[in-house]
Amino acid sequence: MALSIVDSCVNCWACYDVCPSEAIYESKPHFKINARKCTECEGDYDQPQCASICPIEEAILDASGAPMNALGTLTGIPPEKMAEAMREIQSR
């Protein structure tokens, strides 16, 4: 089982150094996780370290494909409010 990084990753390097398995690598267009190396941090940490430090909501998915940091969980902004704000910004 392994986590994965998706398109919304901004290549910030934050997760790279915290992985105990050296499973994260630089790639284009975004960082990736080597599924053969990722242990989901079991045996090293209680929580997946990459997802714990990642500043971008929904950039990392769990083994079932669900976001580790769902929309609103890091910013504290409810998803519907964020969508409303984005619509307002884009209409300027």
Ligand code: SF4
């Ligand atoms: S879950 Fe843990 S082992 Fe897997 S990529 Fe993230 S930090 Fe590395």
Ligand code: SF4
């Ligand atoms: S911490 Fe998140 S945004 Fe930064 S490189 Fe890793 S996956 Fe991408």
